[in-house]
Amino acid sequence: MAHELIAYIATTGAILHSILFLSTDTKVNEHSCKSEFPYWYWGIVAALAMYLLIPTSGLWIRQTLYEFFLGWHIAFSAFTLGYETWIYVAIAVWGFNRITRLLRALRxxxxxxxxxxxxxxxxxxxxxxxxxxxxxxxxxxxxxxxxxxxxxxxxxxxxxxxxxxxxSTIDIEKSKPTGSASPISDSTSGANKPHRVIGHSPQHKxxxxxxxxxxxxxxxxxxxxxxxxxxxxxxxxxxxxGICTPIPPSSTLLCIAGGVGITAHQPLLAAHPGPKKLFWGARSEALVRAVQPVLGLADGEIEVALGRRLDLRVLLEEELGDGSKYGYGRGGERASRHGG
The missing domain is CATH 2.40.30.10 (Translation factors)
Known part of the structure; x- marks a missing residue:
């Protein structure tokens, strides 16, 4: 998200830069002279590269033509940095990064x-x-x-x-039920059409x-x-x-995950000793069977919407409301749990 935001800001700056310099140089009759210098026409190439980077970096293109996207993204980014010394520096930094990462993996x-x-x-x-x-x-x-x-x-x-x-590990296709079961709902409220997902014991060695x-x-x-x-x-x-930052034990942890995105939430849930609740939207019952038994959550701490999307607005309104369910006041401060 930060990468995308910086790209939009930089491209907007490039557009304004081009308009202002072209307008100024035209007014003082210097455009024809300056346009013959390398910095000018390479600047045009850099600006065009930035303009093309935005529409060619859409999600659909990244998902369907990733290898081509990666190639032209790197090429256009190099042209964006200009010519001569600047482009040499950019290539050196990029090359150092790639080589260092590969050496880190080989180590x-x-x-x-x-x-x-x-x-x-x-x-x-x-x-x-x-x-x-x-x-x-x-x-x-x-x-x-x-x-x-x-x-x-x-x-x-x-x-x-x-x-x-x-x-040992878990083979979903060949393992047998252990007899333990946990409820899975096909809605965010957990009230409609409950499913039962059976835990599996390790079979594959x-x-x-x-x-x-x-x-x-x-x-x-x-x-x-x-x-x-x-x-x-x-x-x-x-x-x-990207090591996750520990959450204070007194805080309530509310996680909302989709599909295999559960892997990003699970370390937080495992490390948090305080109150917690997981809402997980998943299309694959087999994935839920593989993952849920080792999440280590009690029945009241997890709710799975199987085969449908989570309604985030309804979910947050039901779970948070005025904050009293998790011990928070309307002003956002933690309410006291002590009587008297």
């Missing part, structure tokens, strides 16, 4: 990842000997044998499975030498789509970024 060594299909949308990726991936942060995963673009990586949140096991770390990944049309066709893959892990 951690090549790990073996176990790929476990959850359903036709999601896969579970487990890797041992990767304790350097800190809880609450995200890591970039490289699968060099899946594509000739060995530099390609994608960010994923580490999922804390809460387990001390060293040689993997030769881990240490407790594995877990990533849940939604398959899309690119590299991630081919993950399900493999049982094991070598993986490079670049980590850790």
């Amino acid at each position: 951690n060594g090549i790990k073996m990842a176990c790929i476990i299909p959850i359903d036709d949308r999601y896969v579970k990726v487990e890797s041992s000997d990767a304790e350097f991936v800190k809880p609450g942060g995200h890591a970039y995963l490289y699968f060099p044998t899946l594509t000739w673009r060995i530099w390609e990586s994608h960010p994923f949140f580490r999922y804390l499975d809460g387990s001390t096991r060293t040689s 993997a030769p881990y030498t240490s407790p594995p770390i877990t990533f849940y990944i939604r398959k899309k049309s690119g590299l991630t789509a081919s993950l399900a066709f493999h049982c094991t893959l070598p993986v490079l892990i670049e980590s850790t970024y």
Whole structure:
């Protein structure tokens, strides 16, 4: 979001800069003279590159033509910085960043990842000997044998499975019910058409030498789509970024997640000792079966809307209201829980 906002601000500045300088130089009859200098026509190239970056960076383009988007995004960004010294500096900084990131991944060594299909949308990726991936942060995963673009990586949140096991994981298709059940609702209120999701015990065995770390990944049309066709893959892990900030124990934690986005919330929920509530909208019952048993939440702390979107306005009005449900006054201050 910050990247996008900065891009809009910079592009707006470039438009104003072009208009003002063109108007000023035209009035003093200097346009024909200045337009012959390299800084002028390279400035035109830079401005045009900025204008093109905005419409060619839309969500639809990024999702359907990501590789092409990445290429022209880098090229246009380089042209935006101008010519000669400026572009050389930009290339040097960008190259240093890419090389440093790759060296950081190589320093951690090549790990073996176990790929476990959850359903036709999601896969579970487990890797041992990767304790350097800190809880609450995200890591970039490289699968060099899946594509000739060995530099390609994608960010994923580490999922804390809460387990001390060293040689097992969960196979959704082959596991049997343990007998425990937790309710799932197909609405945000939890009152309509309750579903029952049965917990599963580990059945699939993997030769881990240490407790594995877990990533849940939604398959899309690119590299991630081919993950399900493999049982094991070598993986490079670049980590850790974006460690979450602890929330004060006295605060009430209200999390709203969608689909595999639960992986970003789970470390916060696991670390928070105070009151908490999770609302989770999911389309995949298999994903819920895989994740919910290890969330460690009581029945009153989680509500799942299966197969439909969460109505955020209704949800927040019901949960927060005037703040009395979670011990807050109308002014936003925490109300006292002591009698008298």
